[in-house]
Amino acid sequence: MSPPSPTFTLLGTAQDGGVPQAGCACSNCTSAHLDDSRRRFPVAAGVADGAGGFHLIEATRALPDQLHVWAQAIDSSTPIIPTSVLLTHVHLGHVDGIGQFGNEAMGLTGLPLIASQAAIDALRSRGSIAAFEPRPILSGSTHRLTEDSRVTFEFVQVPHRDEESDTHAIIIRGPNSSILFLPDHDDWTQTLALHHVEDIRSWLEELRVDHALVDGTFWDSGELSGRDTEDVPHPPVALTLENLGERRGDDPEIHFIHLNHSNPLNEPESSERRHLESLGWKVAERGWSVNL
Numbered sequence: 001m002s003p004p005s006p007t008f009t010l011l012g013t014a015q016d017g018g019v020p021q022a023g024c025a026c027s028n029c030t031s032a033h034l035d036d037s038r039r040r041f042p043v044a045a046g047v048a049d050g051a052g053g054f055h056l057i058e059a060t061r062a063l064p065d066q067l068h069v070w071a072q073a074i075d076s077s078t079p080i081i082p083t084s085v086l087l088t089h090v091h092l093g094h095v096d097g098i099g100q101f102g103n104e105a106m107g108l109t110g111l112p113l114i115a116s117q118a119a120i121d122a123l124r125s126r127g128s129i130a131a132f133e134p135r136p137i138l139s140g141s142t143h144r145l146t147e148d149s150r151v152t153f154e155f156v157q158v159p160h161r162d163e164e165s166d167t168h169a170i171i172i173r174g175p176n177s178s179i180l181f182l183p184d185h186d187d188w189t190q191t192l193a194l195h196h197v198e199d200i201r202s203w204l205e206e207l208r209v210d211h212a213l214v215d216g217t218f219w220d221s222g223e224l225s226g227r228d229t230e231d232v233p234h235p236p237v238a239l240t241l242e243n244l245g246e247r248r249g250d251d252p253e254i255h256f257i258h259l260n261h262s263n264p265l266n267e268p269e270s271s272e273r274r275h276l277e278s279l280g281w282k283v284a285e286r287g288w289s290v291n292l
């Protein structure tokens with residue numbers, strides 16, 4: 001069988017805790033317990049590179065289900081076995097599936113693990129990378145992970161409470177389209193300053209992406225009752241929308257990912273979601289696929 005054409009597939013759309021989140025009785029979590037379609041897996045993506053490579057971005061605890069979603073999306077009759085794993089950073093939800101590649105489950109060895117040196121060091125200190133062959137990358141570097149593939153991966157640094165390791169966004173480029181994968185960062189002010197640009201639109205233009213999957217963790221700062229959003233900093237979607245305004249003709253398609261369970265965008269009929277969609281932007285859905 002010839003390999004599938006280069007395809008990006010979104011395998012999860014929630015913040016690290018997923019929806020429902022453990023121990024939560026909020027309306028979004030309650031709905032997710034009652035209705036499978038309201039469940040969200042922690043954020044992850046799969047890239048079939050058209051040359052036999054299958055690259056998993058983030059290793060979450062929903063790995064078995066996510067590999068199944070990936071297979072369905074690209075019409076594979078057998079489950080996808082990743083040929084490499086890429087990580088943006090090492091916060092819990094992005095790496096808590098990493099142990100499933102080893103002896104206790106899939107029994108793989110020598111699987112390339114592509115992440116920054118700091119992220120690899122942090123994982124090594126937790127003793128969880130026996131199945132992998134670490135391949136440290138540098139910020140700003142671009143990688144072709146399979147010979148003859150026309151898909152590349154570029155690591156773009158972003159500020160995000162980097163006490164354990166640094167954090168990157170990943171740009172995936174193929175012959176037909178390109179995607180920015182940016183699940184976590186602290187705020188737009190710092191990210192835009194780091195990249196010497198004035199606003200979100202100019203940055204996306206500079207990155208030359210057709211689709212941007214951006215941090216949509218919280219709708220606004222009032223969302224974490226009893227917990228300070230300073231503890232879990234992310235740019236609120238309401239603020240991102242203020243900066244962006246309405247979608248213009250040559251803007252990339254923006255999908256909000258990494259939704260916290262508390263985010264009203266989880267509710268299909270919420271006024272917040274209607275507002276976002278009326279501006280021409282999207283709330284990410286699992287299984288969304290793009291021909292690269």
Ligand SMILES: [Zn+2]
Nearest residue numbers: 016091093184
């Ligand atoms: Zn996260």
Ligand SMILES: [Zn+2]
Nearest residue numbers: 024026029261
């Ligand atoms: Zn909840």
